[in-house]
Amino acid sequence: MSGGEITKLAEVSLIAAARGGDMRAFSELVRRYEGTVYRYAFKLCRDREKAEETFQDTFINVYRKLGSFDGRSRFSTWLYTIVTNNCLMRHRRRKIREIEESLEALESPETSADGKFTHEIARWDETPADLILDKELRTQIEKAIGKLPPEYRIVFTLRDMEGKSTEETSRIVGISKEAAKSRLRRARAFLRDQLTPYMARPARRQPR
Amino acid sequence: MKCSDVYLHICDNLDQRLGTRRCREIRLHLRVCRDCRAYLASLKRTVILYQSVPSPRLPRAAHDRLIRVLNAHGCFPEPATRPRKRTGRKRT
């Protein structure tokens, strides 16, 4: 098979060839997916060096485990699973207990017995995002997602940034669809609360 | 439908465009509840803010380092590009 033919191969044939030990097919798989893997790893790690380590580990794992890929899930789903697990392994050592507890409390904003919010809900400034994505806000956006425990960040990233469905997200992470929904809800609520001081109308107009 | 129920069920579909009974109930509640409208609007903005942060493209140097690492693991056969150190991880 020539190099030109390989770049036109359908994914299924390419994976089959790579599994059969065709180095050029494996190289083509790397070429097709390296950008996606790097970006996703970066979104999870929020750090260039960690992202690159995860990126390298992922393709080493792909090379070693390709034989066990049975084609029952999509290749990209399998790939996302490997990146996700590599990211989680890198984070296991970090202390995350405190924030996890505060996320449990985020089951809902405080409501009274009749289900009404007990505090007034802050109104956010409605300036289009591209106009207000200044340096300070960018820093806050980074800080907020950095505080989110990886289990939540992963679900938020897959659903809201990578555009994956609840179904695919639950498969990638290896949790139930209900758990994926619950983590997404808490992650969004946590990030929203973290950004509220910068986004609520009075705060934005008069920065401290 | 109560505000606390709205919070629990707006998760999956922030647009509430589904034709399910629950979605219709949420839409009705949103029409009359300013707090829930404000809350939902801020959740949507949160998502948009994160989507608007550009993610970096794969740097050429990182691609090159990956190829070196894969070579060191014997993934590619070309001896010409194989680095001398077999455990050449990262920025070697």
Ligand SMILES: [Zn+2]
């Ligand atoms: Zn309400």
